[in-house]
Amino acid sequence: MVDVEAGGIAADALKSFIERIERLEEEKKALADDIKDIYAEAKSTGFDPKIMRQIVRLRKMDENDRQEQEALLDVYTHALGMIRG
Template sequence: MTREEEVIRAYVARYRRLFEERKGISDDLSALDKEAKAEGLDPKMLRATVKALEVEAAARDRIDQTFTAYLAAAGGTTAPDGATEGDLL
């Protein structure tokens, strides 16, 4: 076997192992979603909460403000007190 073949086989083995680990993690997350749902919780909201907690507070505030502005501009909600549509965008 050539060095190139050995390197390729090693990479293929690593990919296979990581794909299997990813499947296991995916299965674990699915089971966790089912457990949360059985407790009456919303798995999508739990995942969103985890993602939000990974973002720094200042960045999260900017994201929330931008989302609120887009939602208001699209007619999904009213603008914050005293704000006009121009202030939001």
């Protein structure tokens, strides 16, 4: 691959980066579609996708961060008069 300079930019290198990004964006879209399908399948069997998304988000979190977030949620809900079981 021979780089052609255009305004100080190596065009072939730039094109290569752009094409790699585009391929990854296509893969990301395909994965997002697959995830959407799984949530739809789970919903059709009676599971709540909204709650499943929350669980996935919580499982990604560090244990200490999650506990801190839950503690703050308790403080806020009590301060607003909302009872959290």
